[in-house]
Amino acid sequence: MFVDTSCSPDAPKLPSVSVSPSGEIVEGSSVTLTCSSDANPAANYTWYKENEASPKASGQIFTITDVRSEHSGNYYCEVQNIRGRQSVTIHLTVAGALKLIAVGTIAAVLLVVLLILVALCIRASKQPSKPAETLGNSAQCLQTQSAEQQDALLCTTVDLSKEQADTLCSNISPAQPRRHKEEEEALSV
Template identity: 40%
Template sequence: MSLTAALKGFVVVLCWFAAAQSDEGWNVRYNTKTEICVNKGSTVIIWSSYDYPAEINNVSTTVDKRFWFIETEGEPVDLREDPEYKDRVRNRRYEKKCRLEISEVRESDSGVYKFRLITNHENRSFTGEPGVRLTVEELQVQVISRSDQQEDSDLQLKCFYKCDPGGLYRYAWFINGEETRSSQTLTYRHRTSSTDRISCALRYYGMHPSPEVYAPQTASVSLTPPGEILEGSSVTLTCSIDANPAANFTWFKENKDSLKSEEPTFTISNFTAEDGGLYICVAQNQLGQQNSTVQVWVGSGSVGLVAAWSIRAVLLTLMFLAVLFLKVFRRRSSEEPSVIRSQDEDAQEPEGLERDGLTSGRPAEDQVEIQHATVTFTQRQEDPLYSTIDPVKAKRRRDSHEDKEDVVIQ
């Protein structure tokens, strides 16, 4: 029989009678024990029957609402309207009987459940006391003893269930999901390998099995930061493992007997060359152990040397950018002409040029392009100072049509 075939659902129906009754004819009776204990994942059914006075003050009594709720500090809330019980609660009514059915119960469902009536009479509602206390527990596999052999281990196990302190139920054991028929009691002895996964369940009830127990699997170690570690810095070694029960960790360094750490993470501050080497993480639980190693390499240089070179590189970069900026600025300044033309010079032609015949008798396209020098005035405007205008020799160039002269005036 496989584990999947065993999980068909488990229904707990316990018949007992606990009544809450008043002198006025109100009555709620629970057809169940006032305290019940079930396994996680099962289905629980609680019955109740009720009665109420046919009339009050000559007014007939009608029931407006009947519902189940879990006892809390606030006002009673219908379980069908509680998001924690959505799609897991069903109420069924037969005349003056009402059945509560909770499927796939969780450990958080543990509490006291009560039945409540609300009628058409003002302030006339009735809650059945004391209610039914539900306790949800989960099966657990416990390791009683272990003796290691060459390639496997001899284990003695127990299926622990709080709802069965006397061990009266019959149990089923599963190895890697397959049922083994070698034992139907709450204890089990098995020769197992390091990769076996073991669980237990209540036989014939199809209840959810216990969580699987197994030795540490797939250990791995990581470094933060990765790669070579510089002297003076810090590094954190992390060991990850998959195991149930949870594994205990131990860190060692190769060729060193001293214990480094007993935590999953191990940090080395102010790393030195002597800290480099092979580190070993040992993960162990009651079913076995697994080791994982990591090599920590020492990088060239140190944190202080790297910082000094970084500062020097930044300074050199800033100096280079400053020199480059000055060169670009000077080059742009030298390329821009400093020409100021006075309004008087723009209004009339220079007399010296007219006497030299540079502007007379030539068409517009043959006119000489004239550049004027800068004119500077002193504070006393009655003594103007004019810069000397010296014509330079014109350069002649001949093209296919006609001669043109370019006169440059300095």
């Protein structure tokens, strides 16, 4: 005698869950969770989020549109018929939540560095400049040559009385390396 076991009642088998899209879940996108299980008679599907009593959805497919960081967490699909129940858990991580934390941290660090630089610049600008060396009540001008042989004029002026209008100027050239002096001496001999 042949007995057809395909019609015998069975409790739901351990369900499987798939996520679409399967890659990174980004804030603002949508994600679809699909749950499936073999059960006879057909099973009812209910979706829950961990630590929340009320169900999120019913049916094999649960879609979250406009995903936000608060959607991150564990979800489980409960499959139930008159013979029993099974459930499976899946973890969702919304990438934008971690990226926002990283971007916020980087922005805060850059802001602190910027504030420190501004404070240092303000402090440096408020420090009194070194007093100019003076010869009596005269003005002193120094003319220097840069490495590119370009003339630059650096002047420090001192308040002169009407009777004194002297200006003392000196030409200063950069020191030459010893090797060049020795070569010049050898050439002049």
